[in-house]
Amino acid sequence: MSSFVDVLSPLGVRGGEDLVLQPVWDNILDYGNPYVSHWLFAGWLTFLVYTLTCVYFTYKDIMRHDSKIQKDYWPTWMDMVRAGAPQMVIYGGLNGLFTYLVPEFVELPRTAPTVAQFLVETTLMFLVGDFLIYWEHRIMHIVPYLRKNIHNVHHAYHAPFSWAGGWVHPLEDAVVILCQLFYPIFVQTPHPLSFWCFVSFWTICLIEEHSGHDVVWAPYHWMPFAKMPLGGGGAPHDIHHYWPNKNFGFVLICWDQLFGTFSPVVHPPKKPRNFQRWWEWSRDDAANEAASQEAGF
16 A cells, blocks of 8 residues: 555655755755844744735725725724834834844754655644644634623724734734644744745735725635535624624634534625624623624624
8 A cells, every 4th residue: 555655746745855946945945044043033933924914905905996894884094093103113113123132043944845845744734733723713602701892993994904914912812822832832833934924925825814895805705615614814803893703713714613613605605793792892791692692693
């Protein structure tokens, strides 16, 4: 019987041979050094990907693109500056500060990961990180103190937009990063190429999920299955920002289906009549009950 590596060998994944990904890795090392060898390169890469993805969706908002989900709300310039400017200053400033204070470089491997190694590592990082993010997010809603004093910062927007994706309380931001990096830190150190691709795609998904746009390349559209999608994205997550006890998932929406918190995407969006009566923030028990009944819970 053929082994897993034998089956994939035509793709260039056998053993430690320099096959499919080696030319890519060689070019990264040849043209990227010394920058890619800096210990904080992944942080700068994440910052760059975050900024460019936000700019892409900002353009969509400015042009009033038809992919907008809640078409009765468009973020203003002030909304985008208020949410985006602090993040650029904080994340860019911290990256710059630690780059200056700790000018350390690491020795990168000369050998690229095999295709099998790359696929296994990125898949496991996504699965573990996404599962942890689902429960981190859900716990933030379950525990009243966390919901009203920590997670409420992120829920300042009922109709999210790109720059609002990273608008979170500093404590929650730290926990989210820990969930994201749990596998590569505590389970198994991946190849740098696998890790860089993981953090880049993860960041793109974070912005897309909060963009307020339903784009064709979102995981929700291309991950199976059509009637029970595995992938998350802007379309299912937008629902969470006006029915906040549904669709906690991040890159994958299958956790919501598995644990009974999934709400399907409908057009046009079925929003509550009175946002002020959300169970999420109200201290009025009667109003909370009325809002829950309206949502069908």
